[in-house]
Amino acid sequence: MESIFFLVVAAVAVISSILVVTCKNPINSALSLVMTFFCLATFYVMLDAPFMAATQVIVYAGAIMVLIIFVIMLLNVRVETVKRGTHAVVAGSAIGLFVLFQTVWFLMKGSMTGKVGDMTKEQIVSVGHVELIGKALFTDFLLPFEVTSVLLLAAIVGAVILAKKKI
């Protein structure tokens, strides 16, 4: 049951990510990307990580993609007119295949297969996914967390300065 569901979602994910690069209309590409994010969120749910799934939808589908669509609408690009060169297609496919090969190689031969981390499924169900992430963020990973927040603050200040010439 679960594997059938996985295959369906995976198929949708693959098809929509292909559509992202093949659609002529940029808005349709953006919509396909949203669909891909949805499939990713579904995978997170299937991996017992509901918090990651919700954040995936809120941040990527709900905020970043809305901004991208906003920009596309304002620029008023209708249909992609740039002709794609065959060189780019060949190079892109080569790199893609190489990365795929590398991933499969590492999964099959590497030492990552079958490893079990600290967070087991039972622990996630009994303590709660959000609680575990919160505890990890505010104890073990406090420094990276704070540094990220400073980085975001700098980005906000930068955006305000760029947008407003006179302050």
Add this chain to the structure above:
Amino acid sequence: MDTLILGLPVAYYIAMVAKVLVAFVFVLLTVAYATYAERKIIGHMQVRLGPMRTGWHGLLQPIADGVKLFFKEEIVPSQASKFAFLIAPLVALIPAFISFAVIPFGDTVTIGGYTVPLQIAAYYDQAGKQVFDVNVGVLYILAMASLGVYGIVLAGWASNSKYSLLGGLRSAAQMISYELAAGLAIISVFMLSESLSLHKIVADQAGGAWYAFKQPLAFVIFFICSLAEINRTPFDLPEAETELVSGFCTEYSSMKYAMFFMAEYANMITVCAVTTTLFLGGWHGPAFLPGWFWFIAKVYFLIFLCMWIRATYPRYRYDQLMRLGWKVFLPLTLVNVMATGLWVMFISK
């Protein structure tokens, strides 16, 4: 009842399907009659009668409207972007409905020895006598709310008309701005409940300890921001009929227009249900009536409040709207979160 399918009893599947059907049909009926109630209530507030002709006091009006919209001619503008134009109403409608999956609309019910919680995405552990529901219910609702903007933006862009585009742009800016303040207002609630599960949040408010009393500021701000997010008056700029004809749905006709309309009302019901769950004690109420009755009563009161507001207040100007969102609500909610944090840290412990 002892047969297992995929490790779960048959009663589980029957209860699941029944819950989904009942909740969905009930919400659809409420959507239909909310349009009637809105016209009646605003009519009476403006000393008019509202719909009177179809059935007794116009009671069959929603059905007549539905049939009329169903048989209208479907028009797709020749310059429209077809695919986006077709899916936009669906994208607007679906997030509005699926938010109901996590809202608890009543206590558990026992049918034939099998206990079922009145919440779609939840199950009752028969041995442990405990309800388990989605661990991140609140975030799920926020996620679905953040998707609602796509339908409107797409409709505005795909119609290829000035009014639609302006409506869509306004709506996108408005929803992104108010989402922040609404989200921050909710944060102060789950700082008190120490959980994101809606079942736990409702259980915490048993016995009249509503979060509306503990967090009055968050309650008011959340409700106002929600009105802005679902484009209700006084924040209905995306479809301001006096300046934008009908905003993002100017070019839509027939059932596609009806779907936007349904999405608007479904969103209103969702927002009222979420406010009830988070701030007004969910289904808790005096014990002489069942929990679902109190839930529906509270939701209907909030829907009435939305209509009352629509009949009372004029529309905001665009710059006023942005100023209110960014310069008033956002700082206020931040202060509220900070004060709640200090209170939880130093006083309640």
